[in-house]
Amino acid sequence: MARTRKGKALSVLLSGILAGCASIPKDALRLSPESLQERQLQTRRFETQNEANLLSASAALLQDLGFTIDKSETSLGVIAASKDRSAVETGQVVAAVLVALLLGAPVPYDEKQKMRVSVVTRPLGDGKSTAVRVTFQRIVWNTAKQVSKAERLNDPEIYQEFFSKLSKAVFLEAHQL
Amino acid sequence: MTKLTCSQGLLGLVFVLILGMGCATTQARLLDSDESQVKLRSIQSRAFDTTDKATTLRTAIATLQDLGFVVDQADLTLGTVTGTKLAGYQLRMTVSVRPRGETQLLVRANAQYNVQPVTDPEPYQMFFAALEKAMFLTAHQVD
Numbered sequence: 315m316a317r318t319r320k321g322k323a324l325s326v327l328l329s330g331i332l333a334g335c336a337s338i339p340k341d342a343l344r345l346s347p348e349s350l351q352e353r354q355l356q357t358r359r360f361e362t363q364n365e366a367n368l369l370s371a372s373a374a375l376l377q378d379l380g381f382t383i384d385k386s387e388t389s390l391g392v393i394a395a396s397k398d399r400s401a402v403e404t405g406q407v408v409a410a411v412l413v414a415l416l417l418g419a420p421v422p423y424d425e426k427q428k429m430r431v432s433v434v435t436r437p438l439g440d441g442k443s444t445a446v447r448v449t450f451q452r453i454v455w456n457t458a459k460q461v462s463k464a465e466r467l468n469d470p471e472i473y474q475e476f477f478s479k480l481s482k483a484v485f486l487e488a489h490q491l
Numbered sequence: 492m493t494k495l496t497c498s499q500g501l502l503g504l505v506f507v508l509i510l511g512m513g514c515a516t517t518q519a520r521l522l523d524s525d526e527s528q529v530k531l532r533s534i535q536s537r538a539f540d541t542t543d544k545a546t547t548l549r550t551a552i553a554t555l556q557d558l559g560f561v562v563d564q565a566d567l568t569l570g571t572v573t574g575t576k577l578a579g580y581q582l583r584m585t586v587s588v589r590p591r592g593e594t595q596l597l598v599r600a601n602a603q604y605n606v607q608p609v610t611d612p613e614p615y616q617m618f619f620a621a622l623e624k625a626m627f628l629t630a631h632q633v634d
Contacts, residue, residue, distance in 0.1 A: 338604040342614055343582075345557060345558065353556070356556070387566055387567060390565045392562050394561070449559075451561045466559055
């Protein structure tokens, strides 16, 4: 009897240890079948070889969009920027309050978020145009200070609007790849 | 004195193990000195037959983007690029490019998954598979 109880305790302990060491998902660094589609969504081709011009227009656009530049490396065509914003959504707050009333305990809801973006330019092999790829992501914290979301932002409209604004800024048409 | 039973011995072993894990020193965590550093270096490195550092870095950046990373920073002089992937988890990776002899570049990648170092060979194999496809060059295993 005592043996099985110890065995049970042991397996609980072991699974606890294993849970603490949850490791990287197997496909975290695997090239997914959707990666080509995402690349097309996030990339436009501009008919110019002036990479610096595209980068400075991108930096100005990021400022227009309320981002602050964190890092940049012109010689590699990289700009990284971010902004902190509220993540409060009325619907979620109402739901949290209702559930809290039912449970008699506070229920956390999304409070703030950090939105991050990188813009990368790359001269294309044709020797006359440059590709611009932009990617957005965000981390959301709830009122309990826990990370409630950590995700890519892949809504096509985000990218369409960004590139339409960038085209206007550089007086060049942005072509789909 | 009674002899320890097998399960008691096992329980004791687990207890010691937990103690050991709970007591990893800050120094051990800061310097990751519990890992075999030579083995890890070999898992995380590949040599490419090119000396074009800038193009290799740009290709590494493009590969990171293909894998869903947002670039945090890049430095041509230092030959490094760092990115973060958010997909319900936080995966951060630095890729560095250094000359290896006269004709090759050594590309090294190291990643952290949430608050742990990534030491499995498979994720790195997948990363280098994606990189070599984008480089149009073979990634050579180095010892």
